[in-house]
Structures are given as structure tokens and as C-alpha cells.
Amino acid sequence: xxxxxxxxxxxxxxxxxxxxxxxxxxxxxxxxxxxxxxxxxxxxxxxxxxxxxxxxxxxxxxxxxxxxxxxxxxxxxxxxxxxxxxxxxxxxxxxxxxxxxxxxxxxxxxxxxxxxxxxxxxxxxxxxxxxxxxxxxxxxxxxxxxxxxxxxxxxxxxxxxxxxxxxxxxxxxxxxxxxxxxxxxxxxxxxxxxxxxxxxxxxxxxxxxxxxxxxxxxxxxxxxxxxxxxxxxxxxxxxxxxxxxxxxxxxxxxxxxxxxxxxxxxxxxxxxxxxxxxxxxxxxxxxxxxxxxxxxxxxxxxxxxxxxxxxxxxxxxxxxxxxxxxxxxxxxxxxxxxxxxxxxxxxxxxxxxxxxxxxxxxx
Amino acid sequence: xxxxxxxxxxxxxxxxxxxxxxxxxxxxxxxxxxxxxxxxxxxxxxxxxxxxxxxxxxxxxxxxxxxxxxxxxxxxxxxxxx
Numbered sequence: 001x002x003x004x005x006x007x008x009x010x011x012x013x014x015x016x017x018x019x020x021x022x023x024x025x026x027x028x029x030x031x032x033x034x035x036x037x038x039x040x041x042x043x044x045x046x047x048x049x050x051x052x053x054x055x056x057x058x059x060x061x062x063x064x065x066x067x068x069x070x071x072x073x074x075x076x077x078x079x080x081x082x083x084x085x086x087x088x089x090x091x092x093x094x095x096x097x098x099x100x101x102x103x104x105x106x107x108x109x110x111x112x113x114x115x116x117x118x119x120x121x122x123x124x125x126x127x128x129x130x131x132x133x134x135x136x137x138x139x140x141x142x143x144x145x146x147x148x149x150x151x152x153x154x155x156x157x158x159x160x161x162x163x164x165x166x167x168x169x170x171x172x173x174x175x176x177x178x179x180x181x182x183x184x185x186x187x188x189x190x191x192x193x194x195x196x197x198x199x200x201x202x203x204x205x206x207x208x209x210x211x212x213x214x215x216x217x218x219x220x221x222x223x224x225x226x227x228x229x230x231x232x233x234x235x236x237x238x239x240x241x242x243x244x245x246x247x248x249x250x251x252x253x254x255x256x257x258x259x260x261x262x263x264x265x266x267x268x269x270x271x272x273x274x275x276x277x278x279x280x281x282x283x284x285x286x287x288x289x290x291x292x293x294x295x296x297x298x299x300x301x302x303x304x305x306x307x308x309x310x311x312x313x314x315x316x317x318x319x320x321x322x323x324x325x326x327x328x329x330x331x332x333x334x335x336x337x338x339x340x341x342x343x344x345x346x347x348x349x350x351x352x353x354x355x356x357x358x359x360x361x362x363x
Numbered sequence: 364x365x366x367x368x369x370x371x372x373x374x375x376x377x378x379x380x381x382x383x384x385x386x387x388x389x390x391x392x393x394x395x396x397x398x399x400x401x402x403x404x405x406x407x408x409x410x411x412x413x414x415x416x417x418x419x420x421x422x423x424x425x426x427x428x429x430x431x432x433x434x435x436x437x438x439x440x441x442x443x444x445x
Binding site for chain 2: 179211218221225226229232233235236317321357361362
């Protein structure tokens with residue numbers, strides 16, 4: 001793996017800055033503001049995306065937020081309308097999902113992922129703007145998905161990883177009925193400056209316990225377990241060098257105003273005296289393909305990040321599994337893009353792999 | 364007792380004699396050392412993927428994983444939004 005691809009595999013769209021929740025660990029700085037994305041921004045993105053989608057088997061448009069459903073069905077439909085031949089995905093807190101939204105998902109063939117942190121008592125950080133627990137609303141939205149037969153994935157934030165949690169969480173998500181599960185150990189980034197350093201043993205044992213529980217009933221595709229096992233299997237078969245993509249996907253996030261943020265959407269809304277607002281351009285002024293070609297050449301902060309990736313490659317024995325620390329984690333934890341090992345690396349890469357291997361060694 | 368990770372990371376900076384299996388980095392060595400347990404786990408994971416019908420299923424959320432080398436959504440591993 002070396003450098004950044006000029007053509008992405010997917011784009012992330014921010015249909016509104018607004019989120020109707022106010023989760024305590026959220027990284028988004030402008031989530032209380034209701035700034036909608038104008039349709040010309042989506043049309044400008046679609047001008048290039050439709051070409052890429054026509055040339056590839058799959059191309060995804062991920063509607064992220066804020067809370068994307070807070071944009072409303074009519075506005076979201078207008079923003080989707082310029083796209084052709086793409087898969088639409090939405091990452092939602094589920095609180096706004098009702099029968100009409102389920103019909104919308106079916107009509108627009110939208111793949112749905114919900115954000116929920118486990119049973120009610122584990123969702124204390126997912127609160128409304130009034131500070132009240134949001135779990136009842138989340139549960140109601142997910143019930144609507146199930147009633148309509150809408151398949152869904154789930155993302156779960158774990159703020160306090162410890163082995164006792166693993167079985168509880170996995171059993172919860174089995175009952176919830178999700179097809180795919182991603183576990184995000186809370187990260188320090190954006191406006192969330194809470195420390196995310198944890199003891200090594202607790203985190204490793206969390207991952208090992210999650211594998212043990214998953215193994216009892218592996219009905220869910222657990223992102224972290226799959227990645228660790230795919231890598232371990234590749235090592236055993238001598239193909240570990242093929243695990244990482246040849247080049248990093250730029251994963252452009254398009255902000256409501258057309259600003260393009262590559263690699264880490266968490267940088268949107270922040271400024272740095274060296275790098276300005278971190279945007280690589282604006283689709284209302286420059287075609288997305290040109291913006292991404294320039295970014296792939298390592299302009300601005302991206303150049304410092306690419307140097308950081310090479311430092312990870314040189315220094316870290318886990319590079320073949322990980323591919324290098326994420327840009328936002330480097331910046332928000334360590335202040336630079338060419339800094340290397342982060343707490344996110346330790347919690348979600350190193351200790352994950354070690355926890356899976358611990359489980360394999362013991363069974 | 365030190366956790367294996369500590370020794371793995373420490374050993375990256377210490378010269379060790381070459382192994383017969385050719386593993387010359389500490390993480391590869393660590394994986395190879397638990398190969399027996401991994402074999403069973405990998406076989407179960409492969410069977411689970413088949414049972415989940417991840418290959419070629421239309422319309423399900425799990426479709427996003429059909430092309431592992433080109434994970435298209437928020438699940439991207441190396442650099443991804445959360």
C-alpha cells in the first residue's frame with residue numbers, strides 16, 4: 001500500500017449539519033446548527049460519481065451527518081436524484097425512523113446502518129438536545145425497520161472496554177437482528193477531547209471475550225473480528241502483503257457547502273494555523289475529480305499524513321494489519337499528521353489483533 | 364506477567380535468530396505461533412460467512428461486505444468515517 005488513490009470507492013455526503021441528538025462523545029462541532037446541503041452541491045458531486053459508478057461494479061454514496069434523516073425525506077430525495085448507478089447508504093441514529101422512512105429506504109434502495117451502543121443502560125451517552133435518554137426512540141426506530149423487513153447494520157461505541165461487556169453486547173446485537181456490527185472504541189477527536197487511553201489487559205480481554213461470544217453463534221458479521229481473522233489467515237497462507245489495498249481510498253466527505261475533506265471527515269469544521277480548514281477544495285468551484293487528483297499528490301496536510309504513513313510502515317510491526325494510524329486520530333491525539341502510534345491504534349488495531357490471537361491461543 | 368504484546372513490540376527492536384518458518388517480524392511470528400488455534404477459528408469463520416450468504420446476497424445490509432478488498436461504506440478499515 002502506498003499513497004492515495006485519485007478515484008474513491010465511495011463518497012460521504014453531509015445532507016445537513018444538524019443532529020437531533022447531542023451524544024456526549026460526538027466529534028461534530030456544528031451539530032446543533034441546521035445547515036442543509038443545497039442540491040447543486042449534490043449535482044456537482046454526482047457529475048463525477050456517476051462516471052466512476054458506471055466504470056465500477058459498485059460505488060457507494062453514504063449519507064452521513066449530522067443526522068442525515070434530519071434533512072427530511074423530500075430534501076434527501078432531491079439530493080439523491082442526481083446520482084445514477086450507485087448504492088445509497090445511510091448512517092442514522094434511528095430516532096426518526098418510522099413507517100414512511102422505511103418506505104423511503106425501500107423505494108430508494110437505501111442500505112441502513114444504525115448507531116446504538118447496546119442495551120438501554122449502555123446508551124447513557126446518547127441523549128436528546130434536552131439531555132434525556134434517547135434509547136426509547138432508537139429502539140422504536142429499529143422496531144420499524146424490523147417490521148418492514150429492512151435489513152440493517154449497527155455501529156456501537158464502547159467507551160469503557162472491558163471483558164465483562166463483550167458477551168452482553170454481542171447477545172444484544174444478536175437479539176436486535178443486525179446483519180453487520182462495527183465496534184468503535186471511543187476516540188478522542190473533533191470536539192470530543194475525552195481521554196481514550198485504557199489499560200492494555202482490559203482492552204485485549206474485551207476483544208478476546210467478544211471473539212469467544214461471537215464463536216458461539218457467528219450469525220453477525222463483526223467488522224473487527226473479520227478483519228483480524230482475514231489478516232491472520234493471510235499470514236498463515238503467506239498472502240499478508242495482499243491484505244491492504246494498493247492505495248488508500250481518499251473517502252471524500254462532502255460538507256453541506258461543497259467543501260471536500262479527504263480521509264477523515266472529523267477534520268471538517270476545524271482550522272489549523274498551518275493547514276487552514278483542512279478542505280481540499282469545493283465542488284462548486286472545482287470538479288471533484290480534480291480536487292482528488294490534487295489531494296493524491298499530497299498537497300496540504302495530506303503530504304504530512306503520507307509521511308506519517310511511511311513512518312508507521314517503518315516503525316510499527318502491526319502496519320501490515322493496520323495500514324497506518326488514521327489522520328484524525330493522529331491530529332487530535334498527537335497534534336500532527338506525521339505522528340504515529342495513537343490510542344486508537346492501541347485500542348482498535350493492536351489490542352484487537354492481540355486479543356483475537358489470545359483467544360486462538362487459548363482454544 | 365507481561366502481556367505478549369509487550370514482548371512483541373519490544374522484540375521488534377531486538378535481533379533474533381532466523382526461524383525455520385521464515386517469519387522475520389514479530390507480528391507474523393505471533394500469528395504463526397498460534398496457528399493451531401487459528402485454523403479452527405478460521406474454518407468456523409468461513410463456514411459462518413457461507414451461512415450468512417454474504418456472497419451475492421441482494422438487498423441485505425451485509426451486501427456491503429461482498430467485496431472485501433473494496434469495502435465501500437462506513438466500515439472501511441484503514442481510513443473511514445465513524
